[in-house]
Amino acid sequence: MGWLLRRYIAHRILLLFPTLLGITALVFLMVHLVPGDPAQVMLGERASAKNLAKLRSEMGLDKPLHTQFILYLEGLIQGDLGRSIKSHDRVSSELLARFPATLELTLAAMLFSVVLGIGAGVLSAVRRGTVLDYAGMTASLVGVSMPIFWLGLVLILLLTQWAGLFPASGRLNSHIYFPSVTGLHLVDSLLAGSLTGFGNALWHLFLPAITLGTVPAAVISRMTRSSLLEVMQEDYVRTARAKGLSQGPVVFRHALKNAFIPVLTVISLEFGYLLGGAVITESIFAWPGVGRWLVLAVFARDFRAVQGGVLLIAATFVTINLVTDLLYAWLDPRISYAESAE
Amino acid sequence: MRYLIFLVLMVATTACTEQQGQTLVYGRGGDSVGLDPALESDGESFKVCDNIYETLVTFGPETTEVVPGLALSWDVSEDGLTWTFRLRQDVLFHDGTPFDADAVVFSLERQFKEDHPFHKVEGAYQYWASMSMSDIVSDVRAEGPWTVVIHLKRPNAPFLSNLAMNFCAIVSPTAIQKWKDDAPRHPVGTGPFQFVQWIKDDRIVLERNPTYWGETPALDRIIFRSIPESSVRLIELSQGSIDVMDNLVPDFITHIQSDPKLKLLSQAGMNVGYLAMNMDRPPFHLLKVRRAVNQAINKQALVDNLYQGLALPAVNPIPPTLWSYNESVEGYVYDPDEARRLLAEAGYPQGFKTTLWAMPVPRPYMPQPMKIAEAIQADLKRVGIQAEIVTFEWGTYLDKVQRGQHDMALLGWTGDNGDPDNFLYVLLDKNATAFPANNIAFYRSGPLHELLVDAQREVDPERRTDLYRKAQEIVHEDAPWVPLVHAAQTAALRTRVEGFQLHPTGSKWLQGVRIREE
Numbered sequence: 037m038g039w040l041l042r043r044y045i046a047h048r049i050l051l052l053f054p055t056l057l058g059i060t061a062l063v064f065l066m067v068h069l070v071p072g073d074p075a076q077v078m079l080g081e082r083a084s085a086k087n088l089a090k091l092r093s094e095m096g097l098d099k100p101l102h103t104q105f106i107l108y109l110e111g112l113i114q115g116d117l118g119r120s121i122k123s124h125d126r127v128s129s130e131l132l133a134r135f136p137a138t139l140e141l142t143l144a145a146m147l148f149s150v151v152l153g154i155g156a157g158v159l160s161a162v163r164r165g166t167v168l169d170y171a172g173m174t175a176s177l178v179g180v181s182m183p184i185f186w187l188g189l190v191l192i193l194l195l196t197q198w199a200g201l202f203p204a205s206g207r208l209n210s211h212i213y214f215p216s217v218t219g220l221h222l223v224d225s226l227l228a229g230s231l232t233g234f235g236n237a238l239w240h241l242f243l244p245a246i247t248l249g250t251v252p253a254a255v256i257s258r259m260t261r262s263s264l265l266e267v268m269q270e271d272y273v274r275t276a277r278a279k280g281l282s283q284g285p286v287v288f289r290h291a292l293k294n295a296f297i298p299v300l301t302v303i304s305l306e307f308g309y310l311l312g313g314a315v316i317t318e319s320i321f322a323w324p325g326v327g328r329w330l331v332l333a334v335f336a337r338d339f340r341a342v343q344g345g346v347l348l349i350a351a352t353f354v355t356i357n358l359v360t361d362l363l364y365a366w367l368d369p370r371i372s373y374a375e376s377a378e
Numbered sequence: 379m380r381y382l383i384f385l386v387l388m389v390a391t392t393a394c395t396e397q398q399g400q401t402l403v404y405g406r407g408g409d410s411v412g413l414d415p416a417l418e419s420d421g422e423s424f425k426v427c428d429n430i431y432e433t434l435v436t437f438g439p440e441t442t443e444v445v446p447g448l449a450l451s452w453d454v455s456e457d458g459l460t461w462t463f464r465l466r467q468d469v470l471f472h473d474g475t476p477f478d479a480d481a482v483v484f485s486l487e488r489q490f491k492e493d494h495p496f497h498k499v500e501g502a503y504q505y506w507a508s509m510s511m512s513d514i515v516s517d518v519r520a521e522g523p524w525t526v527v528i529h530l531k532r533p534n535a536p537f538l539s540n541l542a543m544n545f546c547a548i549v550s551p552t553a554i555q556k557w558k559d560d561a562p563r564h565p566v567g568t569g570p571f572q573f574v575q576w577i578k579d580d581r582i583v584l585e586r587n588p589t590y591w592g593e594t595p596a597l598d599r600i601i602f603r604s605i606p607e608s609s610v611r612l613i614e615l616s617q618g619s620i621d622v623m624d625n626l627v628p629d630f631i632t633h634i635q636s637d638p639k640l641k642l643l644s645q646a647g648m649n650v651g652y653l654a655m656n657m658d659r660p661p662f663h664l665l666k667v668r669r670a671v672n673q674a675i676n677k678q679a680l681v682d683n684l685y686q687g688l689a690l691p692a693v694n695p696i697p698p699t700l701w702s703y704n705e706s707v708e709g710y711v712y713d714p715d716e717a718r719r720l721l722a723e724a725g726y727p728q729g730f731k732t733t734l735w736a737m738p739v740p741r742p743y744m745p746q747p748m749k750i751a752e753a754i755q756a757d758l759k760r761v762g763i764q765a766e767i768v769t770f771e772w773g774t775y776l777d778k779v780q781r782g783q784h785d786m787a788l789l790g791w792t793g794d795n796g797d798p799d800n801f802l803y804v805l806l807d808k809n810a811t812a813f814p815a816n817n818i819a820f821y822r823s824g825p826l827h828e829l830l831v832d833a834q835r836e837v838d839p840e841r842r843t844d845l846y847r848k849a850q851e852i853v854h855e856d857a858p859w860v861p862l863v864h865a866a867q868t869a870a871l872r873t874r875v876e877g878f879q880l881h882p883t884g885s886k887w888l889q890g891v892r893i894r895e896e
Contacts, residue, residue, distance in 0.1 A: 072773030079508075081791060083776060083814050087507050094502060123411050124500035124562065133578045189609065197613050204613045207580065210403055210601045322605040324579035332408070337773070 041365060048358050052351075059350045060112065060343070064105055067339040073097070074121065074337035095121055108343070117344040122336050127344035131326060135348065136219025137207065138325035141317065142310045144241050145249035150303060153253040157260025157299075162287060164265065172257065179254030184313050188247040188320035195243060202243050205322035212236050244321040248313050252306035259302045263295040270294075297368055304360035308353045400598040400893055402875065404886075405611045405620035409579045409604040412562030414554075415547040416489050417501045419508075424544045425886045426582055426602055430472075431547035431567030434463055434482065434526075435538060442648075442700055442796025442882050443839075444538050448477065448548055448568065449526075454837050458533030463526045469591045471550035472572035479520035484551040486518045486528075500559045505545035509794065514540075533835040535842060539795035570595045570889035579604055596877075596892035612870075615640065621875050621893070624886075626868040628686030634870045639896075645880045646690050646697050647867040650801065651743040651790035653734075653754065653860040654819040659785050666724035668857040671786075672710035674717040674761045675754055675860055684749050688868060692861035694850045696801045699882035700793070701839075702846035707854045709861075717761040729762020735779060735787035739772045743790035743865045750862070751788060780814035787818055788862075796883050798846040803830045806853060821858035872896070 075091040076083055092098050096107065111118055117127035160172040196204045203209070207221055214228035222241070225233030267273065268291055276290050315327035326345055333341035410423040415431050418424065436447035449463040469477035488496040489503040490512050506512070514537050516529045530537060540546060553566035565573045570592065571584035582602040586595050603620060605611040608627050614620045616637060626634070626642075634642045655662040655671060662668055677691035690698070693709035721729060736751035737744065744750060751767045758765050765786065770778060779787045794800050804810060808827050810817035826849055833845040853859075871878055877890040 070771075072771045073777070074773075076773035076776055079504075080776065081789070081816070083780070084508070085814055087504070088814070090507075091502065119500055124417070124559070125412075130578070189607075192610060192613060196617065200617075203619065204617065205605050205607075205610050206603065210401070210581065210603070319606045320610060322580070322603070322607070322610065324577060324604070328606065329579060 045362065048361065052354055052358070055354055056347070056351060060109070060347060061105070063343050063346045063350075064108060067337075067342050068101060068104070072337065074339060077337045078121070117347075118340040120333070120338055120341045122333070122338045122341065127340055130329065130341065131344055131348055133219070134324060134326045134329050137323060138311075138314050138318070138327060140220045140222065140241065141244055141248060141323055141325060142307070142314055144245035145247075145252070145310055145313075145317075146303075146307065148245050148249035149251075149253035149256055149306065152249070153256025154260050154299070155257075156253070157257040158264060158287065158292065160257065160261045161264040161268065162283065169261075173261070176254035176257045179250050180258075182250060184247060184251065184316045185320065187250060188243070188317060191243050191247055192320070203240050204243075205320075207237060207240050207323065208233070209236050209240075244317050244323055247320070248310060248317045251313070252303075252309060255306060256299060256302055260295065260299050263298045264291055267291045267295040293367065297364060300360055300363060300367065304356050307356045311349050311353060400596055401601060402597050402599070402622065402888065402891055402893060403601045403603060403620045404888075405603050405605050405614055405623040407604070407606055407608065407611070407625055410576075410582060410602070412501070413565035413573070413576075413582075414549065414562040415544040415567075416485070416503050416506065416549070417499070417562055418544070419504045421884060422604075424884075426584070427544050427547065427565070427567075428569075428885045429571040429584060429600065429888050430565050430569045430573055431544070431549065432569050433542050433544075433547050434465075435542045437542055437796060437881065437883055437885070439879065440881065442539070444542055447542070448482075452538075458535075458835060458837050459530045461528045461530070461537075462521075463528070465524045465526065466591060467524055469568050470589050471553070471566055471568050472587055473550050473553055473566045475550045475552040475566075477548065477568050478523045479526045480523075481548055481551055482526045483518050483520050484554075485548045486515075486546065488554075489545070490515065496554055496558075499561075501562070503545070505543065505794075509540050509543070509545070511540065533837070535834055535837050536795060536797040536799040539797040539800075543795050571597075571600055574599075593889070595889040597888065600888055615870060615872070618872060618896075622869060622871045622878060624867070624869040626688075626870055628688050630870070631686060631688070639873055640870055641873050642868070642870050643878070643880050644688060644866045644868045645882070646699050646864045647742070648697055648699060648793035648796065648882050648884060649743040649790060649865055650692055650695055650697060651741075651750075651788070651862045651865060652692070652695070653786055653788055653862060654779075654784075655786050655858060655860075656782055656784055656818070656820055657822075657858060658782055658820040661724065661726060661730055662785065664724045665857065666720045667726065669710065670717040670720035670724065670761065671758070671763070672857050672860050673713045673720065674763070675757045675862075676712045677860075677862055678712070680750060680753055681863055684746050684753065685863060685865065688866040689863040690866070692863050693854075695806060695853055695859065695861055696798050696846075696850070697793075697864040697882075700796060700798055700801070702798045702843040702850075704847040704850040706847075707850055709854075710857070714757075714760050721761060721763075726762070729764065731764045731766070732785040733768045734758075734765035735768045735775070735784040737772065737775055737788060738769050741790055742792055743863070744788065745865070747788055754788075777814070779818050780816075782811075782815060782818065782820055784818070789818060791816075793883070798842075798849075799830070799834060802826075802846065802849050802853070803834065806858065819858035821856065823852060823856060826852045826856075 075088050079087055096104055120127050120130055156172045160169040163169050192204050195201045212233050214225050214230045214233045217224050217227055221237035222234060225237055273291055276286050314325060315331055318325045318328035330345040406422060408422050410426050411420050412418050412423055413427055415427040433447045434449040435444045438445045448466055450466055452461060452463045454461050465479060471477060488494045489506040491497055514530055514534045516531045519527045521527050550566035554561050557564045570587055570590050572587045574583040574585050576582045584600045586598055605614060611623045612630050615623050634640045655668050657663050681689045681691050694704060694707055696703055734751055734755060737747040755765050755767055791805055804816050806817055806821055807830050808822035811820050811822060829845050829849045833842050836842050867880055867884060869880060874894045874896040876892050876894055
């Protein structure tokens with residue numbers, strides 16, 4: 037089992053490269069084949085023939101497409117994503133400056149959605165057919181149907197504008213300062229020993245995390261409920277009950293662990309949703325992350341920034357999928373990697 | 379969970395009460411791109427640069443007239459080719475480098491001298507190119523430490539206004555040499571505020587320059603925050619967590635006016651949104667047709683319905699905030715009957731079919747181009763003109779109209795240097811009809827060209843004013859455009875903020891701002 041698993045992991049990691057290459061090619065084609073010349077868009081009303089030609093050659097747009105792609109790949113292998121056309125800063129340092137913010141937001145939203153989703157799902161399954169179940173499932177239906185954009189603004193309106201409980205936007209109050217080490221404010225504030233900073237960062241994190249986490253929470257709760265209900269019909273659950281175990285241990289020790297595999301799949305897929313949803317959430321809450329930066333890059337036809345940003349998000353998503361697959365094995369020893377590795 | 383909420387609320391309440399003296403938090407829609415004034419081309423970058431850097435000459439309050447800045451005085455030679463500037467001698471850059479003639483030469487030369495060590499940088503000196511400075515300036519020389527002489531290739535009066543623009547701001551040569559390609563992230567100027575910190579997409583922090591040569595600014599600190607969603611920006615303003623926001627959405631106006639803690643500022647912007655009729659294509663070669671179109675369009679309705687009043691109906695191509703604006707020109711009156719009569723006289727009693735091009739994206743001078751196009755389409759239909767609306771992706775749109783592939787097209791312009799030349803010559807001179815044409819009416823008037831070229835050569839402001847007033851009359855007579863609107867620039871602020879002024883150029887100079895106890 038041990039070496040099989042290791043071989044499987046190596047195999048999956050090797051597979052990452054063609055996947056990422058495919059994504060790179062796709063993104064490259066997408067940004068270069070959309071109509072509209074980036075140089076023209078950048079110069080706008082002020083374009084002159086001379087400026088246009090100069091800018092095109094600076095951006096390498098006068099070279100044939102395949103040469104541009106090969107040049108890009110060459111840079112990529114050396115870890116160079118090029119420079120942003122708009123800011124002229126390195127795309128890698130632009131990403132590095134923003135990724136921690138997105139990561140912090142996504143992880144917080146994930147935490148919120150997993151805790152709420154699994155909790156509500158278990159409760160609904162255990163109290164199946166009661167008012168609690170119906171209420172939970174109605175709430176989750178509302179949750180999946182809610183557009184993030186709308187939810188974010190409503191939360192701001194209710195909890196900031198009217199109740200005055202939370203800040204409307206940003207990551208920190210303007211007078212709070214602590215040195216940035218990881219870029220994750222919750223970690224950095226603790227490293228600096230600033231409890232005020234930690235509280236302030238957490239306070240700012242609340243609304244965006246809830247906004248972003250609501251849809252996944254709803255999906256996770258529905259999946260937990262149905263998966264748990266299915267498992268509860270199994271013989272070993274009946275056996276456990278027959279042994280005289282009470283509801284708690286039956287659900288948590290026996291049923292939930294087995295019901296967890298489809299839930300885990302959903303969670304890992306929802307992570308992709310979170311990374312996508314961060315684009316909107318970051319814009320509403322003025323959260324200085326990768327998503328918002330990417331949107332602006334698309335509008336500005338900053339194709340190097342778009343390529344770098346999409347690649348980073350794709351790589352994150354692919355990595356999460358890999359981790360999920362490995363977690364399956366840990367959760368369910370029956371899953372063998374012998375066949376899949378061949 | 380209960381404890382967590384309690385903890386959060388407790389920290390929240392303590393965090394809320396802290397408030398530091400003279401800090402101005404400026405909420406805006408986007409972050410700056412970079413902070414090297416010669417390399418940038420976007421308003422959000424200039425807004426910050428305005429407070430860090432200074433120029434040789436600058437604009438007076440509420441006008442686009444040029445007044446002394448880092449230069450105490452200047453004069454021009456008889457032939458208009460040699461400009462001599464005498465500099466202030468009491469100025470230091472934020473990094474301690476003394477400001478002198480060499481710094482001026484460095485700041486300007488790097489933008490056009492190809493062998494200058496800082497000519498080739500990441501990015502491009504876009505504004506230098508787009509203002510055609512290389513066709514104007516022949517060289518920049520220091521004569522002693524406090525005198526700079528600029529030689530021109532040809533006499534060009536608007537050149538002085540160009541020097542007041544951000545791209546001609548004086549940068550610390552030491553800082554550029556130190557930071558090289560990273561200089562746009564480490565700005566060092568002579569202005570009233572110096573750079574402290576930049577968290578991308580979040581905030582830029584400036585603090586008072588303790589060695590500022592001019593009047594000491596009242597603010598200790600300015601924080602420029604990027605808050606992309608405009609309604610969230612408004613909530614932050616009503617909560618008092620930001621002090622100023624600009625570029626308001628018209629829907630906000632009533633809310634702002636009803637809140638006693640907020641005040642609204644608005645001023646005609648330095649822009650024009652227009653409908654150009656392509657005179658290379660029939661029937662727009664006929665003056666009567668162009669006048670008919672002018673009389674068929676109800677501009678006031680556009681302003682009321684699509685700008686919520688935050689615009690002025692345009693009469694001339696230049697906005698009324700510019701010097702030389704000719705208020706004696708009477709605009710074409712909205713009169714569909716008269717329009718029909720003109721069309722009949724021109725030989726189109728039944729009207730005609732044509733196309734009306736509209737931008738796919740909002741522009742500062744036209745936030746809703748498609749809706750404007752629909753309103754104009756309806757107006758034209760009333761006089762018998764069947765206009766089909768055409769649009770393309772923005773880059774393609776510009777390319778096609780600049781090649782003259784349209785019949786009628788919507789477009790606009792935001793002024794750069796506050797000089798009428800920057801509207802009239804750029805947009806309506808016959809020289810501007812070559813690809814990529816800025817004169818998308820393809821209007822070729824000999825008399826106008828003579829006036830505009832004379833005005834470029836003339837140095838005396840009064841005589842230039844006369845020339846431009848005459849030029850506006852000619853454009854009005856020939857009616858190559860329907861000048862539609864001048865969109866207003868707006869800002870909302872807390873009433874505790876004093877001394878905040880809008881400037882016709884859109885610049886945001888904050889040294890005169892102070893915050894009163896609320």
